[in-house]
Every structure is written in structure tokens, then in C-alpha cells.
Amino acid sequence: DAYIAAIEAANDTINAYVAVTPEKAREMAKASDARITAGKAGALEGIPLGIKDLFGTEGVHTQACSHILDGFEPRYESTVTQNLWNDGAVMLGKLNMDEFAMGSSNETSYYGPVKNPWRAKGSNLDLVPGGSSGGSAAAVAAHLCAGATATDTGGSIRQPAAFTGTVGIKPTYGRCSRWGVVAFASSLDQAGPIARDVRDAAILLKSMASIDPKDTTSVDLPVPDYEASIGQSIKGMRIGIPKEYRVDGMPEEIEALWQQGIAWLKDAGAEIVDISLPHTKYALPAYYIVAPAEASSNLARYDGVRYGLRVDGKDIIDMYERTRAAGFGQEVKRRIMIGTYVLSAGYYDAYYLRAQKVRTLIKRDFEVVFNSGVDAILTPATPSSAFGIADEDLAADPVKMYLNDIFTVTVNMAGLPGIAVPGGLDRKGLPLGLQLIGKPFEEETLFKTAHVIE
Numbered sequence: 001d002a003y004i005a006a007i008e009a010a011n012d013t014i015n016a017y018v019a020v021t022p023e024k025a026r027e028m029a030k031a032s033d034a035r036i037t038a039g040k041a042g043a044l045e046g047i048p049l050g051i052k053d054l055f056g057t058e059g060v061h062t063q064a065c066s067h068i069l070d071g072f073e074p075r076y077e078s079t080v081t082q083n084l085w086n087d088g089a090v091m092l093g094k095l096n097m098d099e100f101a102m103g104s105s106n107e108t109s110y111y112g113p114v115k116n117p118w119r120a121k122g123s124n125l126d127l128v129p130g131g132s133s134g135g136s137a138a139a140v141a142a143h144l145c146a147g148a149t150a151t152d153t154g155g156s157i158r159q160p161a162a163f164t165g166t167v168g169i170k171p172t173y174g175r176c177s178r179w180g181v182v183a184f185a186s187s188l189d190q191a192g193p194i195a196r197d198v199r200d201a202a203i204l205l206k207s208m209a210s211i212d213p214k215d216t217t218s219v220d221l222p223v224p225d226y227e228a229s230i231g232q233s234i235k236g237m238r239i240g241i242p243k244e245y246r247v248d249g250m251p252e253e254i255e256a257l258w259q260q261g262i263a264w265l266k267d268a269g270a271e272i273v274d275i276s277l278p279h280t281k282y283a284l285p286a287y288y289i290v291a292p293a294e295a296s297s298n299l300a301r302y303d304g305v306r307y308g309l310r311v312d313g314k315d316i317i318d319m320y321e322r323t324r325a326a327g328f329g330q331e332v333k334r335r336i337m338i339g340t341y342v343l344s345a346g347y348y349d350a351y352y353l354r355a356q357k358v359r360t361l362i363k364r365d366f367e368v369v370f371n372s373g374v375d376a377i378l379t380p381a382t383p384s385s386a387f388g389i390a391d392e393d394l395a396a397d398p399v400k401m402y403l404n405d406i407f408t409v410t411v412n413m414a415g416l417p418g419i420a421v422p423g424g425l426d427r428k429g430l431p432l433g434l435q436l437i438g439k440p441f442e443e444e445t446l447f448k449t450a451h452v453i454e
């Protein structure tokens with residue numbers, strides 16, 4: 001009831017929720033009470049969560065914040081959300097996001113932008129919460145849920161977490177099932193939690209992760225008790241500092257944040273080593289070929305027949321065209337066009353295949369570093385703190401917006417786990433995040449190291 005009241009009071013301003021489900025929440029909470037009374041409480045019994053609108057939730061609004069999915073209520077539940085309900089969690093509603101998870105500011109949502117609960121000192125300017133999981137991050141930061149689900153294809157958990165002073169982890173590709181999650185770029189998409197601190201993130205991920213026969217890329221590995229790693233010593237751990245992340249024009253404050261992170265880990269007994277990830281500079285351009293290519297294929301299914309919106313036309317082709325023209329927003333159309341282009345005959349080898357080769361090189365860079373005895377890598381999570389809503393500079397040039405993902409996309413390209421953890425405030429009093437990158441399926445290392453920083 002307290003969370004629902006908080007949402008009712010604040011959501012008109014923050015716009016984090018696109019659907020609130022108070023009846024369902026109360027019904028689930030009642031069932032939780034009964035299980036607690038019976039001494040059968042699950043790991044998340046009664047914990048109220050917000051769910052990113054990308055996750056299919058049975059009988060509940062699921063539109064990936066796109067007009068083209070108008071009115072869509074799936075007849076199935078995504079594996080990740082089902083895992084959460086099985087452990088007793090309670091659903092408060094569906095959270096705003098960039099349309100089909102394409103964006104870094106939550107401004108491509110059909111439901112309008114989300115306001116970051118943070119503002120710069122002495123300023124009235126509304127800031128973005130980051131994206132694409134902007135609703136998830138803002139809801140957690142504003143206490144409109146105890147934790148949230150999110151997804152990360154190129155930074156969409158970590159960048160919004162960094163912009164809102166919350167913790168977000170993208171686990172290793174394959175840790176969480178993608179079944180029932182609206183697909184963006186299937187070889188990169190992963191679900192993960194956004195939470196108020198590292199311990200909450202660890203508890204949530206434990207529930208979300210599982211092998212799933214319905215997603216053949218999910219892995220058959222035991223899910224460790226992540227919470228147990230909180231408070232463990234990092235003495236003797238080797239932390240790599242990649243020189244390629246010291247990008248041109250990096251703001252002084254980001255450099256200072258990074259140095260502060262290094263100092264904290266050193267104080268806790270970690271050994272700091274300089275490393276090189278030579279193909280880093282190709283990650284962003286390669287990502288912006290691979291992700292749109294997969295998206296153009298995945299989004300072919302929205303044809304006015306199977307889901308959501310239909311705009312009638314004089315014949316079926318005309319109907320497809322009108323539906324897609326009306327249903328997709330500008331950024332989604334841009335991605336579909338780029339994706340279709342790089343997959344087309346004559347360009348496939350030059351763009352898509354080449355980007356996939358670059359991806360292999362990026363993955364190998366990390367393998368070399370981890371094989372040399374490095375346990376985790378520390379970088380800034382984003383090149384800046386949160387920026388203003390409707391920033392003219394960014395609106396004029398989509399590539400500038402893509403630069404937000406410069407520190408996060410490599411992790412998706414390599415399939416590795418990455419966590420964003422608050423590292424402090426900038427001069428304007430806005431949160432900044434640090435990122436830790438780990439070896440495949442070693443999320444525990446990230447939790448214990450991030451806990452030293454938080």
C-alpha cells in the first residue's frame with residue numbers, strides 16, 4: 001500500500017510507470033502473507049518490484065513502450081518474472097523504457113520521457129534517467145519500488161543505474177533466460193536487476209537467473225548464493241585498468257572518479273594492474289551494426305496481424321506498411337533501416353560479417369587479460385553524469401547519443417558480466433557510476449568488489 005501510494009503521488013511527475021497494477025499487487029501480497037504465516041516464505045516474499053515493459057507479463061500491459069504493441073497483453077509470463085513470482089515477489093506495474101530498448105535517455109518511449117529524480121544543485125532543469133531502462137532506474141531511485149527488472153543490450157542497465165545513483169548488473173550472457181522478453185538484439189540482450197544497493201542486486205539476480213529449456217542460450221550452471229559474496233575480502237585480487245578507456249576529451253571529473261575507485265580498491269588490498277584492450281575503439285561502431293541488424297530481423301514480426309496495432313490498407317502489403325509507418329518511432333525506424341542495409345546482399349560481408357569479426361577480436365582482448373591473472377576490470381560507467389531532457393545537441397546528432405554507450409557496449413559484445421555501482425557525486429551534485437567487468441559467470445567477484453566501492 002505504501003508503494004502504491006508513493007507511485008500515485010509521484011508518477012505524474014516522474015513518469016516511471018506506464019501501467020500500475022494495484023489489484024494484482026494486493027492479491028500477490030495477500031498470498032505472500034499466507035505463505036509467511038504458513039512458514040513457507042520464499043527468498044523475495046512480499047517484496048514489491050517494478051517490471052520493465054520489455055518483460056512479458058501474463059494478462060498485463062506489455063508494449064516495450066511502443067505504439068505498435070498497443071493493447072498487447074501476452075498469454076504467457078517471461079521466465080525471469082515467473083522466477084521472481086515463484087520466490088514470492090509482488091508486481092507493482094510496468095516500467096517506462098526507450099521504445100524496444102533502443103536509446104540511452106528514455107526519450108524514445110511512446111509514453112514520453114522519464115524524469116530523473118535527481119537534479120543538479122540549484123537547478124530546475126529536468127534530467128534524463130538514462131536508458132533504455134530509465135523507468136526502472138528512476139523508480140528505484142525515487143522509492144517507487146524496492147527493486148526493478150531491467151535489460152541490457154549495450155548498457156541499458158548500467159548507464160541508467162549510473163545516472164540515478166543506483167546499482168545495476170548485467171550478468172553474463174546466458175545467466176538469465178530471454179524467453180518471454182521482447183527481443184531487441186538477441187545475441188546481446190540480457191536481463192538483470194536495478195536495485196538500491198549491491199546486496200539487493202545480488203538477491204534479485206539469484207532469483208532471476210536460471211537455465212531454461214525455452215531459451216537454448218541460457219546456461220546449465222548452478223546459480224551461486226550471490227549474497228554470500230557481500231563482505232568477502234578482495235585482498236590480493238588483481239584489478240585491471242584498461243588504458244584504452246582513457247578516451248579523448250574525458251571530463252576531469254570522470255578521471256577523478258576512476259582514480260578514487262582505484263584508491264578504494266587498493267586500500268582494500270587489491271593489486272592494481274595496467275592492462276590493454278586494443279580493440280576497444282571498434283566496439284561502438286561494431287555494436288551499432290550488429291544491434292540494428294538483429295533488431296531489423298526481430299522487429300519484422302510486427303506486421304499488424306499478430307500483435308497490437310493495425311492500420312487498415314487497400315491490401316495486405318499496404319496494411320503492413322501503414323501499420324509499421326504509424327507504429328514505430330523515429331529511432332526504431334532508423335535502426336530497422338540501418339539493420340536492413342547492413343544485412344542486404346552486397347553489404348553483408350562488408351558490414352555485418354566484418355562487425356562480427358571485430359566482435360571476436362574484442363572478446364579475445366578480454367580473454368587475454370583474464371588469462372593473464374586479472375580478476376576484474378575497473379572503468380567509469382559513463383562518460384558524463386545525467387544530461388538534460390530534450391538536449392538540443394544530442395537531438396541534432398544521433399551518433400552523439402550513441403557515444404553514451406562507449407564504456408558499456410564492449411561487455412555485451414564479449415558476453416561478460418558488468419556491474420555499475422555509485423562512485424560519488426560530480427560538481428553539480430549528480431551521481432556518477434563506476435563499472436566493474438568480470439570473467440564469464442563470475443558475477444560473485446563483481447558483487448564483492450562493488451560492495452567495497454559502494
Ligand code: GLN
Nearest residue numbers: 101102103153154155156
Ligand atoms: N543505448 C544502446 C542502444 O540504444 C543500448 C540499449 C540497450 O542496452 N538496450 O542500442
